[in-house]
Amino acid sequence: MRKLSRPISPFIWFIVPAVIVIIAVIVFPWMFTLWMSLFDWKIGSVARFAGLSNFTELATNTRFLESIAHTLIFTAMAVAAPLVLGTAAALVFHQEFPMRGFLRGAFVLPMMATPVAIALVWVMMFHPQQGVLNYLLSLVGIGPSEWVYSPRLSIACLVLVDIWQWTPLVMLIVLGGMASLPADPFEAALMEGATRWQTFRYVTLPMLLPFILVAGVVRMIDALKTFDTIYVITQGGPGTASETINIYLYLQAFSFYQIGKSSAVVVVFFVLVVALSMLLFWLRERSKYYE
Amino acid sequence: MKKTLDKLLLGVCVILLVSPAISFFLWMLSLAFKNEVDNLAFPPVFIPSPPTFANFIKVFDSGPFFKYLLNSIVVSGLATGIALLIGVPAGYGIARLKAKKLLMVIMIARMTPAISFLIPLFTLFQALGLTGTLAPVIITHLVITVPITVYIVSGYFETLPNELEEAAVVDGCSPWQRFRHIALPLARPGITVAAILAFIFSWNNFIFGAVLAGRETRTLPVAIYNVLTFEQIAWGPLAAAALLVTLPVLLLTLVIQKEIVGGLTAGGVKGG
Numbered sequence: 142m143r144k145l146s147r148p149i150s151p152f153i154w155f156i157v158p159a160v161i162v163i164i165a166v167i168v169f170p171w172m173f174t175l176w177m178s179l180f181d182w183k184i185g186s187v188a189r190f191a192g193l194s195n196f197t198e199l200a201t202n203t204r205f206l207e208s209i210a211h212t213l214i215f216t217a218m219a220v221a222a223p224l225v226l227g228t229a230a231a232l233v234f235h236q237e238f239p240m241r242g243f244l245r246g247a248f249v250l251p252m253m254a255t256p257v258a259i260a261l262v263w264v265m266m267f268h269p270q271q272g273v274l275n276y277l278l279s280l281v282g283i284g285p286s287e288w289v290y291s292p293r294l295s296i297a298c299l300v301l302v303d304i305w306q307w308t309p310l311v312m313l314i315v316l317g318g319m320a321s322l323p324a325d326p327f328e329a330a331l332m333e334g335a336t337r338w339q340t341f342r343y344v345t346l347p348m349l350l351p352f353i354l355v356a357g358v359v360r361m362i363d364a365l366k367t368f369d370t371i372y373v374i375t376q377g378g379p380g381t382a383s384e385t386i387n388i389y390l391y392l393q394a395f396s397f398y399q400i401g402k403s404s405a406v407v408v409v410f411f412v413l414v415v416a417l418s419m420l421l422f423w424l425r426e427r428s429k430y431y432e
Numbered sequence: 433m434k435k436t437l438d439k440l441l442l443g444v445c446v447i448l449l450v451s452p453a454i455s456f457f458l459w460m461l462s463l464a465f466k467n468e469v470d471n472l473a474f475p476p477v478f479i480p481s482p483p484t485f486a487n488f489i490k491v492f493d494s495g496p497f498f499k500y501l502l503n504s505i506v507v508s509g510l511a512t513g514i515a516l517l518i519g520v521p522a523g524y525g526i527a528r529l530k531a532k533k534l535l536m537v538i539m540i541a542r543m544t545p546a547i548s549f550l551i552p553l554f555t556l557f558q559a560l561g562l563t564g565t566l567a568p569v570i571i572t573h574l575v576i577t578v579p580i581t582v583y584i585v586s587g588y589f590e591t592l593p594n595e596l597e598e599a600a601v602v603d604g605c606s607p608w609q610r611f612r613h614i615a616l617p618l619a620r621p622g623i624t625v626a627a628i629l630a631f632i633f634s635w636n637n638f639i640f641g642a643v644l645a646g647r648e649t650r651t652l653p654v655a656i657y658n659v660l661t662f663e664q665i666a667w668g669p670l671a672a673a674a675l676l677v678t679l680p681v682l683l684l685t686l687v688i689q690k691e692i693v694g695g696l697t698a699g700g701v702k703g704g
Contacts (some may be wrong), residue, residue, distance in 0.1 A: 167541045170552040253685040254678045255677050257657050258677045265671070271476070310696070374695060394550070414544070
């Protein structure tokens, strides 16, 4: 007897509404962007098919290329520092101490707070004349800094804000990982008389590596996408000193209404995000291999 | 002796870790409750003496704060409500069908910068003549709320034991009845966490409103940003406004930190 095709599972109907919404607000925009990137179109004018000319123009656009460089510099720092600090924080929050729940809640406040609101306060703190940060510097005998008003420092200042804001997320992911680790290797290390550093270096860290790399992927995606804090604090300035791809994109799209060109930027940006994510996932697979 | 030393060291570490967050928010409080002279003083005044509510009064007087508050509540409330309505059944369906591919789409959506959704949707809303109403803002906020909800809820349904539902099948329950009467009540904690996180991330969102909202339809983050740029308002009222916007989120995080931490760790999710 021939087997009839498998009946459709009734559970399909639970998914249909969500699939429709996801197609409408997520998949449709992707397709539309890809399509629009092939057109020369500014809102209010007639769209002209332009082939790949948007992309070839981008390849020679210095401002865009610089924005890629700014994004990569920002991302590298905004991933590396929270990974180190977040892992250290997870080691601390894994211990027992009084008021741990409350203090952990306080520690994650920066990532839950409204980004625009905290960015406004950072603007005031960075202020070269009345800002509290320059006062704190003066306490330790360092002269006033220009902070975000200095073209050389603006990206570093934005990284500082990002570290402050997102180290908690790394901490949470690594802490979740630590809770899932088996106890045996630690007991063995204790029996062998390993020092604390040895236990961390040869037992904890290797087992945590997959979780740290997941945190790295998440952090990297978020860092590449950072918009609110940069837009509020520097708007890409001074000049274009801290203009990331996202800020450049925003200006092209919603100040100049260059829909075709900005769609091309989105496509390049997306390729960059996916490529970097795949790289980190690949690293993660390798780290598993060596377990 | 060594034990006391260990405890002391741990205490120092904990203080070092939480002090950047705590001192930042204390400084925000200080700015919001000081008068303008103290706010611009150098060296800075740390403790408002006496604390003043003038900054808050100024916020309420200088613009339609309550209108923006209402906008924020309507946008985040509806975006979260719709996300639950379609996302909870979808999460259940994904868990039962083991349809991991759909979660992949959601992961990629998370990787995509918000502006890439905005360009097409902005163009579409203009063509439809919807700009100037709250509808475009609510619809784009679904980009944040639906993925979070589906992700967290499907993960939660997967952890539920299957035995009860199997017993229900034997008793002749339809898939809908299984969902409605057995799985749904059991999943309430997971759904609550998803709803809270979806609401918070929608509440915090700036870029969708910044692009799509008109003067009348601004959400709170957009409104306080506009205060900064256009009206050259003093620090005190600005800090007070920022505090008012983010205070509900901060309090919620502290009160139910355990649930929020659990939900965030589940997928490392974050909106927009």
